[in-house]
Amino acid sequence: MCISKKICPVPFEQQPLNEYSSLRTSWFFAWSTLDNDKYIKKIFYIFCFSFVIFMPFALSIVSSRSFLKIMILDTSIASIILVLIFVRLYLGWSYIIKRLFSAIVFYEESGWYDGQIWIKSVESLTKDRLIGRYEVSPLIQRIQYSLIILIILISLENLLYYLLK
Template sequence: MCISKKTCPVPFDQQPLNEYFSLKTSWFFSWSTLNNYEYVKKIVSIFCFLFTLFMPFVLSIISNYSFPQILILDTFIVNIVLILIFIRLYLGWSYIIKRLVSATIFYEESGWYDGQIWIKSTESLTKDRLIGLYEVTPFIKRIQSSLIILLLSIILENLLYYLIK
């Protein structure tokens, strides 16, 4: 999928399509490309892992609270960590989609001091925009939905925590 050097002076690793493929195959970003069942399964497994990881920490800090309050507090901490994970996912995919749909590409030839701008050809612009709109946009929408659900769960946890208190 590499564009030849004659038509594109951008280095291989900085071409938007190659950045997309490397992000799609990376360990961290690849699970946002899974089907819905596998995606939810991955989130639940990460949640369970973080929940058990933070439980001793919460128990060591808070000793005079009731068990439901401790569970809610642990869930709150895990949701904060999950929000940070989803923000990182969102930032990575939004960077890629901006480079895919943009008509110009900023790139560095050998270092930070010699940046150049390349104007995409019509063919590569069309291909990049199609990939951006039809492949990357669903990932971003899914991550946004997950962030909204996590934020709503944090609000619910706060309400539950103060109702139990």
């Protein structure tokens, strides 16, 4: 995927396609590329782990020791942890898609003080936009749908928690 230095002066790790490849293979961002079954299992495992870890915190907050209130609060906390994870996933993938869709690439040669701009050629722009459209856009949509479902779930949990008071 690397473009030669004659065509693209951008350093290897700052080229949009290489940023996409490194994000796709990173341990954190790679699970958003899994097929639906594995993706849902991963979310479920993270939710269960957060649920168990934050149970003592929920026990310390609820003074009435109502089992249902403790479970609802702990579920809300675990859901909020998932929201934070999905926001991080969204930010990472949206940064990549902006770099892929943009006709102009800002890059740093050796530090923050010597930034340069490279205008993509028609071929590289077309290639980047195709990858952005057909590879990254579905991932962003999946993350957005997951976030919407989690926010609705948290809203329902909070409503149920306050109805129990």
